[in-house]
Amino acid sequence: MCGIVGYVGSQDSVPILLEGLRRLEYRGYDSAGVAILNGQGLVVQKAAGKIAVLEGLLNGSKPRGTLGIAHTRWATHGEPTTVNAHPHVDCKGNIAVAHNGIIENYVTLRKKLEEEGHRFTTDTDTETIAHLIEKYFEGNLERAVAAALRHVTGTYGIAVIARDDPGKIVGARHGSPLVVGICDSEYVLASDVSAIIRHTNQVVYLDDEEMVVLTPQGIHTTTIREETVSKRVETVDWDLEKIEKAGYAHFMLKEIFEQPQSLRNTLRGRLLAEEGTSRLGGLNMSPAELRAITRVVITACGTSWHAGMIGEYLIEELARIPVEVEYASEFRYRNPILEPGTVVIAVSQSGETADTLAAMREAKRRGARVLGVCNVVGSTIARESGGGVYIHAGPEIGVASTKAFTSQVAALALELTRELESIPDKIERILAGADKVKAIARAYARHNNFLYLGRGYNFPVALEGALKLKEISYIHAEGYPAAEMKHGPIALIDENMPVVFICTQDSAYEKVLNNMEEVRARRGKIIAIASEGDEHVATKADHVLYIPRVLGPLTPLLSVVPLQLLAYYIAVERKCDVDQPRNLAKSVTVE
Ligand code: G6P
Numbered sequence: 096m097c098g099i100v101g102y103v104g105s106q107d108s109v110p111i112l113l114e115g116l117r118r119l120e121y122r123g124y125d126s127a128g129v130a131i132l133n134g135q136g137l138v139v140q141k142a143a144g145k146i147a148v149l150e151g152l153l154n155g156s157k158p159r160g161t162l163g164i165a166h167t168r169w170a171t172h173g174e175p176t177t178v179n180a181h182p183h184v185d186c187k188g189n190i191a192v193a194h195n196g197i198i199e200n201y202v203t204l205r206k207k208l209e210e211e212g213h214r215f216t217t218d219t220d221t222e223t224i225a226h227l228i229e230k231y232f233e234g235n236l237e238r239a240v241a242a243a244l245r246h247v248t249g250t251y252g253i254a255v256i257a258r259d260d261p262g263k264i265v266g267a268r269h270g271s272p273l274v275v276g277i278c279d280s281e282y283v284l285a286s287d288v289s290a291i292i293r294h295t296n297q298v299v300y301l302d303d304e305e306m307v308v309l310t311p312q313g314i315h316t317t318t319i320r321e322e323t324v325s326k327r328v329e330t331v332d333w334d335l336e337k338i339e340k341a342g343y344a345h346f347m348l349k350e351i352f353e354q355p356q357s358l359r360n361t362l363r364g365r366l367l368a369e370e371g372t373s374r375l376g377g378l379n380m381s382p383a384e385l386r387a388i389t390r391v392v393i394t395a396c397g398t399s400w401h402a403g404m405i406g407e408y409l410i411e412e413l414a415r416i417p418v419e420v421e422y423a424s425e426f427r428y429r430n431p432i433l434e435p436g437t438v439v440i441a442v443s444q445s446g447e448t449a450d451t452l453a454a455m456r457e458a459k460r461r462g463a464r465v466l467g468v469c470n471v472v473g474s475t476i477a478r479e480s481g482g483g484v485y486i487h488a489g490p491e492i493g494v495a496s497t498k499a500f501t502s503q504v505a506a507l508a509l510e511l512t513r514e515l516e517s518i519p520d521k522i523e524r525i526l527a528g529a530d531k532v533k534a535i536a537r538a539y540a541r542h543n544n545f546l547y548l549g550r551g552y553n554f555p556v557a558l559e560g561a562l563k564l565k566e567i568s569y570i571h572a573e574g575y576p577a578a579e580m581k582h583g584p585i586a587l588i589d590e591n592m593p594v595v596f597i598c599t600q601d602s603a604y605e606k607v608l609n610n611m612e613e614v615r616a617r618r619g620k621i622i623a624i625a626s627e628g629d630e631h632v633a634t635k636a637d638h639v640l641y642i643p644r645v646l647g648p649l650t651p652l653l654s655v656v657p658l659q660l661l662a663y664y665i666a667v668e669r670k671c672d673v674d675q676p677r678n679l680a681k682s683v684t685v686e
Contacts, residue, residue, distance in 0.1 A: 097181075097195035097684070098122040099273070100290045101164040101254040101264040103309050104281025108163035109153055115283065115290035116146050116167045118338065121346075121492050121674070121681040122195075122286060123169025126180035129153065130191035130256060133160030137258040139191055141180035145675075161311075164254040164264060164284075166193035169680040172201070173218030183222040185229035186214050190236075190257045192228065194221040195286055196250035196271040197685045204246065220249075228255060236260040237308050237317075240267060244306075244319045250449065250685060254284055267306040267319060271684045272447050272475060275299045275307055275314055277328060282309040287447075287471070287682075288331050289338050289490060296331045300473050329473060338490050345673040347493035347567070351659045352526055354498050355519035357488040358652070361502040362519075366512050375509060378466060379482030389436035391418040392463075394426045394454040396683070398496040398562065399442040399503060402468075404555035405651050406440070406507035412648060413510045423454035424686070433463040440466045440483075442507075444491055444499035445682040446474020453686070455480060468506050470499050484509075493674045494681045495566045497659045500559065501652050514646045518653070521643040525656045528640070532657055535622060535638050536664030539593050545570055546584055546619075547658070548577040549597035550607055556597050556651045560658030567676050568666040577603075577610045590618040595661070596636065597654050600626040601647040611635045622661075624654050 098119025102108040112129050127149040128141030138158040142149040146167060166181035173179035182191040198204070201220035204227060209215065213226040224243060231242035236257045244251070250270030256263070266273050266284045276283035276291030276298050283291045284307070288298055299314070301307060305324060308315045316326050343349035350357075365374050378385075391410055393403035400422060407418040421431070423441070427450065433439070439458040443451045446469035455476060458465050467480035470488050477483065486502035501522075505515060539545075545564055549557035558574035565572050575584050577596065588594065594614050598607045608631075614621055615635060623636035626644050633639050642653040666673050 097169050098167045098286045098290070099164070099193045099195055099252055099254050099284070100286070101266065101284035101309065102281070103162045103264050103311055104278070105161055105311065106281065107159050108161055109158060111283070112163050112165035113146065113150055113153065114293065115285055116165050118290040119286055120146055120167055121494055123167050123680045124675050125168055125170050125175035126177065127165070127167045128180045128182055129163055129165040130182040130193070131158050131160035131163035132256055132258060132261050133158065137184070137188055137191055137256070139182055139184060141177050143175055143177045143180060162256065162262065162264065164191065164193045164256055171197055171685055172220045179217050179219050181221060183217060183219060183225045185225045187229065189259050190225050190228050190232065190255065192221060192225045193254045194224060195252040195684060196269070198223055198247055198251065199249035200247065224251070224253060232257065232259070234260060236263060237265045237306060238321070240265045241306060241319050241321050252286060262310055264309045265306060266301065266309065268301045269303050270449065270452070273301045275301070275309065277314070280311050282314055284309055288333060289492070292331065292333050292338065293335055296333070297328050298331055299326045299328055300478070331472070333490055338492060344667070345493065345663070347495055347497060347663055347673050350491055350493050350498045351656065351663060353489070354501050354656065355523045355526070357498040357502050358505055358519045358522065360487040360489065361505045362515055363487070365509060366516060375484055377482050377484055387436060388416055388438050390434070391416055391438050391440060392426070392431070392433070392458070393418060393420045393440045393442060394423045394451060395442035396423050396448050396450050398500050398559060399444060399451070401555045401559040401562070402500050402503035402507065403440070403442045404558070405504050405552060406442070408552055409508050409510065409648050421454070423448070423450040427454040427457045431458070431461070433458060433461045437463050438466060439463045440468060441476050441480060442468040442503055443476050444470045444496055444503070446471045446476040447682050447684050449684050449686050452476055468503055470502070492681070494676055494679050495563055495662070500655060504652055508649060511646060511649060514649055518645070518649060521645060521653055522656055525642055525653060529660055532640060532660040533664045535640070536661055536668055539622070540665045540668035542591065542593050543570060544587065544592055545572040546587065546592060546594045547572060547574040548580055548594060548610060550577045550603040551601060552648055552650050553597035553599065553654055556654050556658065559655055560595060560662070563659055563662035564665065566679060567662055567673050568669050568671050569677070570665065577607050580610055581613065585613065585617070588614055588617040588619040590620070593620045593622060595622045595624070595658065597624045598632055599624070599642065599650050599654060600629055600644070601650065608632070608635065624657055
């Protein structure tokens, strides 16, 4: 959801900013821009479309300068046009601002600023910040930024530069992430570490209401009330290789194929097979505190919500504790009941999703103990939760989440120690059959509707399979509990409706076979995900994709993989932009 990058040092900033934008492109990709300070003053160049369009523009005009900021946008206020692209400037063309977030009181601020004579040229909320800083600017940029931000409500991660106070970038955050990379006499400011890692693994994470001033001499951190804060320099354990495609056509495919390894990483050091238990050092809870839990609320968005749903089934079945799974965007506004004994688990790959973060803060405000299940180390949710589990799936760049899902489920399933160990090898076996999925994808790529049906542990998988298809191939797909089909969706079934059944041999197997018959009777086309060795299912389905047998509660870790591949190959067949599907962003840091 918008990516920001800034550079100050001795090198030409333009290629560094463009490279940083490319790394952040997964956060938004509808328009982009740069602002550079050099001998000519402030140079701003922007373009609607992907970063390649901006790159073409810069190749022509070749602005140079050792200090600059840049932005890739996911539109919230104002269409994705060149004019609305960031950075935004003030009336005098002195100040340039790149912003990630939403300024909630921008209408009031804009009206007041217009009355005071400021001229606005865009439809964005961000332009208000540029004019507000202009209003308070008396020669020192950080003072003006601090004064301006004290009038702003909403969320922001910003990077600001000014022609009349050159040699520095001012960054500030409230609700949207911002990280500073520390190298020798050069500093990079970015929305996340993927834009920094090429330069350094030494980083400083800003917290809410903090500001940073970057100059070639160093960085200085304060609050927006201008009190100095000293920050810890942290070491990031990612390397560049992990954020490259490594020969795969898309990040999504690479991440699907990485699942055996990402799961091994999730489980490493946590399985105590001899004792049949697991170790989760980061929970920060004593055995007595764990035993005192009377209720669990899992809150998340998107794919993480589906992982949370499987967590609900697992925890209820194995620990016999009541669990509710709440969409974070709903939970935070519905006056949630959180008695003593309730533990809230926030599940988020990025650890930055605005709704999940807000839900977690709301739970904390009400006194609940909050745990995080996150992938990105150092992310806001990870830092603000009282404890939790890092899934260690490694960077996930494809907008459609795949390996994070299986690692989240594995983290929530750590109760099933022994069986979990076998999962990575079993996924490898499924991946070896990817060509069969590709052939089915080719046959069905032109259909415009799909239904995904499953029961029990496979119901959230049906939802996730449908979500993957919608996200990357723009085909309408619905996930339903298989038994619920007869209460509505069955009306949709005819010979043009492919139905994906997740029909593994668990307790609901026979029932799902009956549902399959109901679809066959209406001439629907059936693609079944079934347990290895189940020949009976082949007599009912048009196509069968087999997965190895596994303990029922762990089925989702296997059954989701052919569905990820199916969505991927259908999207490729339809020539869709798999890693950057339209209208989406990987990390949604606005409400
Ligand atoms: C966005 C992404 C989804 C993701 C969701 C939650 O909508 O496009 O793929 O599942 O955010 O993200 P999180 O980082 O909190 O897991």
